[in-house]
Amino acid sequence: MLLRCSTLTLLFALSAAFVSAQDGKLLYEQNCAACHLPNQMVVGPSLIEITKLYQKKPQEFVAWSIQPVKKRAGVIEMPSMAHLGEANLRAVHGYMITASQGLREKPAAKKDLLVRPARRPEIQRMFLPNVGPAAIAVALPGDLNYCFDAGDCRLRTIWRGDFLDCWDYYKSNGKAFAILLGQTLMSLPADESLQKRVKFLGYTVDAAGLPTFEYERDGARFRETIVADGKGLARRFEVTATKPITLTLDAATTCESGVTVKDQLTLTPAEARSFTLTVRLP
Numbered sequence: 001m002l003l004r005c006s007t008l009t010l011l012f013a014l015s016a017a018f019v020s021a022q023d024g025k026l027l028y029e030q031n032c033a034a035c036h037l038p039n040q041m042v043v044g045p046s047l048i049e050i051t052k053l054y055q056k057k058p059q060e061f062v063a064w065s066i067q068p069v070k071k072r073a074g075v076i077e078m079p080s081m082a083h084l085g086e087a088n089l090r091a092v093h094g095y096m097i098t099a100s101q102g103l104r105e106k107p108a109a110k111k112d113l114l115v116r117p118a119r120r121p122e123i124q125r126m127f128l129p130n131v132g133p134a135a136i137a138v139a140l141p142g143d144l145n146y147c148f149d150a151g152d153c154r155l156r157t158i159w160r161g162d163f164l165d166c167w168d169y170y171k172s173n174g175k176a177f178a179i180l181l182g183q184t185l186m187s188l189p190a191d192e193s194l195q196k197r198v199k200f201l202g203y204t205v206d207a208a209g210l211p212t213f214e215y216e217r218d219g220a221r222f223r224e225t226i227v228a229d230g231k232g233l234a235r236r237f238e239v240t241a242t243k244p245i246t247l248t249l250d251a252a253t254t255c256e257s258g259v260t261v262k263d264q265l266t267l268t269p270a271e272a273r274s275f276t277l278t279v280r281l282p
C-alpha cells in the first residue's frame, strides 16, 4: 500500500513537472480561448479581469476551474474544466496571468467571434443541429469545416465558409443549438445501430492544432485524422484490427485500398493499418 502510494505521488510529481509554460499556452488555446480573450469580455471575462482576480491565487484559480459557480449576470455558467487536472490548470494559470500584460480592456463583444475564428484549425465541442450534444466541430485551415460525432464515432457534416454562430447556445445556457454557417456540402443522419458498436476514446491534438480522433468500432481500434487536401478532404486512418473491417462509403468518398462492393469497403487487417478515404466535394 505504502509502495503504491509513493509510486502514485511520484507519478503526480512527474506529470506536474512535464507541464511547462508553453503547455499552458496550448492548453489555454484549446480549452479556454473560445470563451476568454486576452483583452475583451466575450462569453466569459477577459484575461485582464482574470489576472486582477487570480494573479496571486493559483489554488483558487484551479478550484474555480474545477468547480465554477454562477457569479455574473447575463452570462452562461462556465463548464467545469476538471478533466484537465490540477497540474494542467496551474500551467494555464501561469500563462493566463502573463498573456494580457500591457493590454487594455476593449468593450464587451456583442456577437460570436467563432463565426470567423481567428485561427484555423479551431476545435469546438458544441450542441449542433442534426448532430446533437456529442458534436466536435473543426474549422480546418482553408475554408472547409467539419463535424465529427463522438456518439456515432464518424464524420457527419462538412460545410464550406464561415464556421459556427454559438451566440444562441451561450445565451440560452446550453439549451439552444449553435448555428452552422456557410454552405453545407455533406450531412449524414445519425445511425443508432452504429452507436452500439462504437466507443469514443477521445482525441489528441498535434503541434499544428489538428485533432486525431480515437475510437473502437467492432473491437478494432481506430485513429482518424481529417485534413484538407486542396480538392476536398483526406481522412487518414490507422486501424489496429484482428479481422477484416467494413466501412460504408457515402457518394463523395472513395478508397484506393481494399475492395469496394457497392458502398461497402472491406479492408484486411494489413490494409487497415494505414489507409486514406478521399472525399471529393462540389
Ligand code: HEC
Pocket (backbone or CB within 6 Å): 027, 028, 031, 032, 033, 034, 035, 036, 043, 044, 045, 050, 053, 054, 061, 064, 065, 069, 070, 071, 072, 073, 075, 076, 077, 078, 079, 081, 084, 092
Ligand atoms: C464555454 C465557455 C467557457 C470556457 C470554454 C471557459 N470558460 Fe471560464 N468562464 C466562462 C464564463 C461564462 C465565466 C463567467 C461565469 C460567471 O461569472 O458566472 C467564466 C469565468 C472564468 C474565471 C473567473 C472566475 C471568477 O472568479 O470570476 C476564470 C478564472 C475562468 N473562467 C477560467 C477558465 C479556464 C482556466 C478555462 C479553460 C481551462 C475556461 N475558463 C474555459 C466561460 C468559459
